[in-house]
Amino acid sequence: MSPEIIRDLGHRNSINQWYYYQTFTVISSMNTSVENKSRKAVALVSGGLDSMLAVKVIQDQGIHVEGINFFTGFCVEGHTHAIRKKDRARPKRNNALWTAEQLGIKLHIIDVSEPYKDVVINPKHGYGANLNPCLDCKGFMVQRAYAWMQEHDFDFLITGEVMGQRPMSQRKDTMPVVSRESGAGDLLLRPLCAKLLPETKPEREGWVNRDELLDFSGRNRKPQMALAASYGIEDYAQPAGGCCFLTDASYSSKLADLWQARGEKTYEIDDIVMLKVGRHLRPRDNFKIIIAREEGETNFLKGYRKRFLSLGTTSHTGPIALIDGEPSETDLELAARLVARFSSGRDADSVTVEVLQKDGTSSTLDVQPLPSNEVPQDWYV
Ligand code: SF4
Numbered sequence: 001m002s003p004e005i006i007r008d009l010g011h012r013n014s015i016n017q018w019y020y021y022q023t024f025t026v027i028s029s030m031n032t033s034v035e036n037k038s039r040k041a042v043a044l045v046s047g048g049l050d051s052m053l054a055v056k057v058i059q060d061q062g063i064h065v066e067g068i069n070f071f072t073g074f075c076v077e078g079h080t081h082a083i084r085k086k087d088r089a090r091p092k093r094n095n096a097l098w099t100a101e102q103l104g105i106k107l108h109i110i111d112v113s114e115p116y117k118d119v120v121i122n123p124k125h126g127y128g129a130n131l132n133p134c135l136d137c138k139g140f141m142v143q144r145a146y147a148w149m150q151e152h153d154f155d156f157l158i159t160g161e162v163m164g165q166r167p168m169s170q171r172k173d174t175m176p177v178v179s180r181e182s183g184a185g186d187l188l189l190r191p192l193c194a195k196l197l198p199e200t201k202p203e204r205e206g207w208v209n210r211d212e213l214l215d216f217s218g219r220n221r222k223p224q225m226a227l228a229a230s231y232g233i234e235d236y237a238q239p240a241g242g243c244c245f246l247t248d249a250s251y252s253s254k255l256a257d258l259w260q261a262r263g264e265k266t267y268e269i270d271d272i273v274m275l276k277v278g279r280h281l282r283p284r285d286n287f288k289i290i291i292a293r294e295e296g297e298t299n300f301l302k303g304y305r306k307r308f309l310s311l312g313t314t315s316h317t318g319p320i321a322l323i324d325g326e327p328s329e330t331d332l333e334l335a336a337r338l339v340a341r342f343s344s345g346r347d348a349d350s351v352t353v354e355v356l357q358k359d360g361t362s363s364t365l366d367v368q369p370l371p372s373n374e375v376p377q378d379w380y381v
Pocket residue numbers: 132133134135137138169242243244245246247
């Protein structure tokens with residue numbers, strides 16, 4: 001069974017939190033019809049604005065909502081912002097937890113990184129513009145949430161999907177595919193575009209009022225922003241392009257390179273985290289070099305020196321680099337020249353580079369930094 005972290009925001013010690021929770025409960029119960037007193041919905045909470053609004057719309061109808069957030073390993077937020085110095089000003093928060101806190105709901109964070117591998121590696125509906133298997137991914141998440149819903153005696157599922165917003169999983173013809181293949185069927189309600197879709201069971205049974213649901217469509221975010229403003233929501237995450245790294249062209253090409261170098265489509269969490277960090281160059285088929293771009297990444301890569309052979313300049317300030325693969329002596333010298341090129345000694349005649357083996361033994365190489373015109377663009381993964 002996957003580990004599950006439950007944050008019950010209604011049971012925090014903070015008086016303010018308690019007051020907020022109590023206030024929320026009272027307001028909710030004033031709106032609650034007798035019919036809905038026992039109805040409970042589980043929401044897929046990504047941490048973005050759409051899922052936040054979907055929860056709000058359903059809460060407004062007096063339904064008890066709890067959230068689920070799936071950890072796949074590819075989530076955009078947090079990790080790189082925490083590592084990179086230039087991102088230090090960004091809030092280092094888990095947006096799903098933060099959203100749950102704003103909404104006053106319980107959030108269940110579920111680690112699905114193992115079973116999710118099959119979605120990334122063998123998507124039956126294929127990939128989008130990059131290695132994003134959005135249709136399979138959405139089906140997988142809804143299917144998991146549906147199983148959770150049944151296990152925990154909830155009545156229906158909600159998502160923040162908006163018709164036409166995403167080219168693969170949020171189209172008029174693919175949204176029913178997700179409902180069908182996940183097994184959730186008409187227990188899956190998309191409050192933000194429900195009026196554009198056939199009636200679901202929660203609407204038919206009167207658990208929710210269809211008239212109060214929405215008809216958002218397309219990529220224009222203005223309706224969501226207006227709805228957010230009407231709720232007084234001013235602060236929310238604004239993911240660019242998608243909710244995970246798989247929609248990113250540069251990240252996807254690194255993942256494709258990893259699979260090609262291995263001769264098979266496999267990965268571990270460490271691999272996919274590493275693809276988010278540093279410059280990746282593959283000068284030869286038998287090895288790749290990962291060079292930190294700044295101090296935060298250097299510190300991060302240092303943590304991997306027992307798993308990878310590493311290089312670092314000693315005569316000049318410069319980045320740490322890790323070698324993935326089996327380099328020959330000549331390859332190592334080339335790698336050292338590359339590292340020297342990204343150090344403060346790039347214009348020096350000679351730079352000393354320390355080569356640290358995984359077992360901690362070290363040696364040094366004195367090399368001439370590689371001039372930029374000898375670093376072909378196709379080395380960059
Ligand atoms: S962007 Fe990523 S998390 Fe979102 S549906 Fe696509 S594959 Fe899944």
